[in-house]
Amino acid sequence: MTVAALSAAEAPPSTPTRVVSRRRAIRRFRLSLLAPLIALFAFVLMPVLLLQLYFSVHQWTVYLGSWWDADYVGLDLFKEVLTDPRFGWAVLRSLAFATGSTFGCFVFGFLLAYLMRKPFRGQALYYIIFILPMLTVPVVVAYTAEMMLYQSGPLNDLITRLSGIEFKPSWLANPDLALMTVGLLEIWNWTPFSFIIMLAGLTAIPKEPIEAAEILGASKWRIFWEVQVPLLRPVILLALVLRFLEAMAEFPKTWALFQGGPGSATETLPVYIFMTTWQYFEISKGAAMSYIVMLLMIVIVLFAIQLLRQEKRSLDKMYEQTDDKKVEA
Amino acid sequence: MAMTKSHRRRVTTVVRYVVLSVWALIAFFPIYWIISTSFKLDTQWFAWPPYYFPSPPTLANYMNVWFGAEEYAQTQYAISSQKPLISLYNSTVIAVTSTFLSVLFGSMIAYGVSRYRILSEARMFQLLMLRMIPPIVVVAPLSLYYTAIGLIDTRFGLILVYFLTTLPYAVWMTKSFIDEVPLEVEQAAEILGASRWRTVFEIVLPLVCSGLVATFLFILILTWSEYLLALIITKTQVTTLPIELSKYQGSTEGRVYGRQAALAVGITVPLMIVGLIIRKHLARGFSFGMVRR
Numbered sequence: 263m264t265v266a267a268l269s270a271a272e273a274p275p276s277t278p279t280r281v282v283s284r285r286r287a288i289r290r291f292r293l294s295l296l297a298p299l300i301a302l303f304a305f306v307l308m309p310v311l312l313l314q315l316y317f318s319v320h321q322w323t324v325y326l327g328s329w330w331d332a333d334y335v336g337l338d339l340f341k342e343v344l345t346d347p348r349f350g351w352a353v354l355r356s357l358a359f360a361t362g363s364t365f366g367c368f369v370f371g372f373l374l375a376y377l378m379r380k381p382f383r384g385q386a387l388y389y390i391i392f393i394l395p396m397l398t399v400p401v402v403v404a405y406t407a408e409m410m411l412y413q414s415g416p417l418n419d420l421i422t423r424l425s426g427i428e429f430k431p432s433w434l435a436n437p438d439l440a441l442m443t444v445g446l447l448e449i450w451n452w453t454p455f456s457f458i459i460m461l462a463g464l465t466a467i468p469k470e471p472i473e474a475a476e477i478l479g480a481s482k483w484r485i486f487w488e489v490q491v492p493l494l495r496p497v498i499l500l501a502l503v504l505r506f507l508e509a510m511a512e513f514p515k516t517w518a519l520f521q522g523g524p525g526s527a528t529e530t531l532p533v534y535i536f537m538t539t540w541q542y543f544e545i546s547k548g549a550a551m552s553y554i555v556m557l558l559m560i561v562i563v564l565f566a567i568q569l570l571r572q573e574k575r576s577l578d579k580m581y582e583q584t585d586d587k588k589v590e591a
Numbered sequence: 592m593a594m595t596k597s598h599r600r601r602v603t604t605v606v607r608y609v610v611l612s613v614w615a616l617i618a619f620f621p622i623y624w625i626i627s628t629s630f631k632l633d634t635q636w637f638a639w640p641p642y643y644f645p646s647p648p649t650l651a652n653y654m655n656v657w658f659g660a661e662e663y664a665q666t667q668y669a670i671s672s673q674k675p676l677i678s679l680y681n682s683t684v685i686a687v688t689s690t691f692l693s694v695l696f697g698s699m700i701a702y703g704v705s706r707y708r709i710l711s712e713a714r715m716f717q718l719l720m721l722r723m724i725p726p727i728v729v730v731a732p733l734s735l736y737y738t739a740i741g742l743i744d745t746r747f748g749l750i751l752v753y754f755l756t757t758l759p760y761a762v763w764m765t766k767s768f769i770d771e772v773p774l775e776v777e778q779a780a781e782i783l784g785a786s787r788w789r790t791v792f793e794i795v796l797p798l799v800c801s802g803l804v805a806t807f808l809f810i811l812i813l814t815w816s817e818y819l820l821a822l823i824i825t826k827t828q829v830t831t832l833p834i835e836l837s838k839y840q841g842s843t844e845g846r847v848y849g850r851q852a853a854l855a856v857g858i859t860v861p862l863m864i865v866g867l868i869i870r871k872h873l874a875r876g877f878s879f880g881m882v883r884r
Contacts, residue, residue, distance in 0.1 A: 288707070291787050295703035296710075298696040302755050307721075313732035329735065374614060377607045384608075390867060391615045394622055397866035399816035401833045402855040406625045409636075409848050416624060416641040450621070455877060462874035500878055511725030514818035518837055532727040532819075539731045540823075552728035563723045567716045570879075 317549035332546070339550035348526070349551060352534040359445055359530055360509035366449035367505050368498075371456025379464040396454035403451050404518035408434065411443065434519070437527035444516050444528055448509060456501045463497030464490075496573035503566040510559065531555055625859075629653065629852035636848035652853035675854060678835040685746050685831060686814040689753035694807045696754075697761025698769070698799075702791055704762070705769045706777070715763070719879065722759045730823045737824060744826045752824065753814045760810055763879045768802030769795060805872035808865045815862055832858045 318339055322332035343349050374392060378385060398406075410417045411433040421429040433443045467490065475485045491498075513532040520528040522537055529537070535555065539548030628636060629652050630645040657675055703709035710718070733752070734743065742748030772795055780790045796803065821831045830838075836858060839851045866873070 287787075292703055292707050292709045295699050295707070299700060299758070302751075302758070306751060306755055309736050310729050310732045313736055314729060317732060317735075370614070374611065377611055382604075382607070388611050388615060390870065391619055393866065393870060393873065394863060395618050397812065397863045398622070398859050399818075399833055399836075399855070399862065401816075401818055401836050402625070402859050403621075405836065405851050405855060406621045409628055409852070410621060410624055414639045414641075416643070419639075419641050450617070454618075458874045459878055462878065497878070504877070507723045511727065513725075513727055514833070518818075532725060535727050545731055545735075548731050552731065556724060556728045559724050559728070560720070563720055566723070567719065571712070571716055574879075 314549050314552060317546050318553045320546060322546050323543050329545075335546075339546055340554065342547060343551050343554060348529070348534065351526070352529050352531045355441060355529060356510055356531040359441060359448070359512070360506050362442075363445045363448035363452070363509045363512075364502055364505045366445070367453045367456045368501055370449065370453045371458075371501065372460050372498075374453070374457045375460035375464055378461060392457055393454045395451050396458075398451070400451065400514035401518050403447055404515045407443070407447050407515075407519060435524055437525045440520055440524055440527040441530075444512075444519065447515055447519075448512060451515070452505060452508070456505060459497055459501045460494070463494050467493045496570075496577045499569060499573055503570065507559075507563065507566065510562075625852045625855055628848055629856045631849050631852075633849055637846055652849040653857075656850050656853045657857060674830070675832070675835055675857070678830050678832045679857075681746060681829050682815065682832040685749050685753065685829075686811055688746075689750040689757065689814050690807055690810045692750070692754045693757045693761040693810055694765065694803055697758055697806070698765040698796060698803060699791065700758075701762045701766035701769050702795060705766055706774075718759045718762060721756060726756065726819055730819065733820075734823050743824060744828045746829055749821060749824050749829070749831070752820050753817065756820075757810045757813055760813070760876065761806055764806045764809065764876050765799070765803060767875055768799040768806075772798050802872075805869045806876070808869045809872065809876040811865055812862055815865075816858075 317329075317332075319334060319336060320329075320332040321335045321339070322329045378388065395403075409415070413430055413432045413435070417433075418429050418431070431439060433439055471489050471493065472485055475489050480488070511532060512530070513536065516522075516528050516530055516533055517536065522529040522533045535548055535551050538544050538551060627643070627645050630648040630650070631642060632645070632647075632649050632651070635642040635645065700709070704715060737743040737748050742751070776794060776798070777790050780794050785794065816833060817831075818833045818837075821834050822837075825831065825834060832854075836851065836854050839847055839854065869876075
């Protein structure tokens with residue numbers, strides 16, 4: 263029910279011309295609320311997307327004079343990108359990085375949120391400490407990692423002292439470890455995100471079903487898997503989907519710490535696109551690559567949005583029902 | 592029976608404190624490390640075995656990085672320009688302005704969606720695409736477009752992009768606050784003869800003031816720490832703090848950890864203060880109405 267509809271129904275009977283002018287005024291009002299969004303789309307987003315389309319079918323690099331009379335090459339660039347093994351590896355690295363870090367963030371975030379779902383002494387302090395990693399600038403995370411992770415650095419030293427075993431992996435120089443290092447940083451950086459969302463979800467689920475299950479004598483394990491987890495499904499999905507998408511786009515930490523190296527161990531999609539465009543200056547190849555990645559991401563995002571919408575609808579329905587019950591009681 | 596139950600409860604309490612404390616250490620140690628490094632003398636930045644405490648603590652890094660004070664720099668690591676202060680100014684102007692625009696227009700759109708359905712539910716979700724598509728896929732054409740229209744390397748150019756990319760968060764978050772304002776208030780205002788615009792700006796938005804502040808601070812976190820777009824759009828005239836910090840990387844003098852740390856602490860502390868102020872609202876900002884409180 264909107265204000266317009268409500269007050270139109272309650273307004274004193276008026277002449278048709280007044281109704282028409284009122285309707286026109288409302289339309290103008292709605293349009294002017296939307297105007298900034300439309301302007302941004304028309305003057306920033308559209309030109310950029312059109313330019314990107316132009317470059318992905320025209321061969322141009324910065325050495326080739328003015329970009330507006332570059333050669334039309336049709337789909338050649340897309341063919342070039344799709345047959346480029348480096349691109350394939352970048353896709354795989356990105357997917358592995360995003361999946362691994364999403365999973366890590368989720369497991370730790372859920373564990374911490376589950377342990378903190380009921381109030382206890384010191385809860386506020388733990389909460390503050392737990393969200394701090396999220397409130398650091400990504401570039402700062404990269405440089406802090408550099409200060410801590412070199413081979414004779416404080417992290418290895420600390421672990422060696424605490425465990426008594428010589429612990430000396432070279433986090434930054436070993437190509438087999440580098441991508442995992444960024445993944446661990448991502449987990450350190452963004453576990454707070456999963457934690458916050460899961461904690462909000464856990465404290466928001468209604469208590470009645472859990473109490474009912476307890477009365478019926480269900481074990482804690484069964485209550486967890488068969489009552490709490492299903493109730494949390496929308497929140498779990500949200501934490502996973504958003505984290506995965508953000509991890510696919512991760513650039514600052516990877517770039518500031520490794521610039522794609524050692525070798526090409528951390529050459530994820532964003533890094534490879536960045537290098538192609540800004541180091542090899544193959545603008546057109548970069549554009550074609552961007553286009554493919556954009557289409558891939560749009561497919562993933564549309565799928566994710568569909569899932570989220572469904573979950574949100576079922577969630578809204580659930581809360582409507584509980585609200586009704588509260589009103590009745 | 593009662594004994595074993597209370598016993599078991601004590602065990603779970605201990606386990607909980609142990610697990611939480613271990614994670615608290617993991618979460619806090621890197622932050623401690625960068626803070627302590629920022630107070631260390633240059634001989635201790637890279638020493639073996641590592642110095643876990645700065646001894647004696649020194650302000651030289653801060654004085655040198657932020658104020659270009661060379662008398663505080665003992666060695667060749669002196670940084671004599673005033674660049675970080677200029678970047679601080681740029682960062683503040685860019686982050687605050689773009690965030691303000693985002694919240695102002697975002698809340699107007701949110702009001703329209705909440706009361707007049709100017710965007711359908713499907714459109715609201717499509718709006719999220721602006722946030723979910725990685726920005727790397729548009730930076731190259733954006734940079735060329737900005738060069739063509741003269742916005743490259745300007746504060747306004749960066750403000751405009753941040754405005755666009757944070758708008759989805761602003762709309763979703765302010766909408767969750769506006770939805771809670773009862774319709775009766777607006778109907779009363781309309782009967783008393785207030786115009787639509789007055790209703791928005793003098794009645795609804797003031798009612799959700801604390802929500803708008805929370806949204807503002809939430810988006811400020813995003814714009815303050817943004818890296819990729821700033822790296823592409825700013826070149827020489829305008830740099831933001833994250834870009835300034837990354838310039839210390841791979842400089843010819845070698846590792847200047849203490850200086851980097853002093854700069855990093857200066858960038859991070861405002862962010863942490865802001866984040867801790869709105870810690871209760873963070874879930875709402877990130878969850879697009881999926882989490883109720």
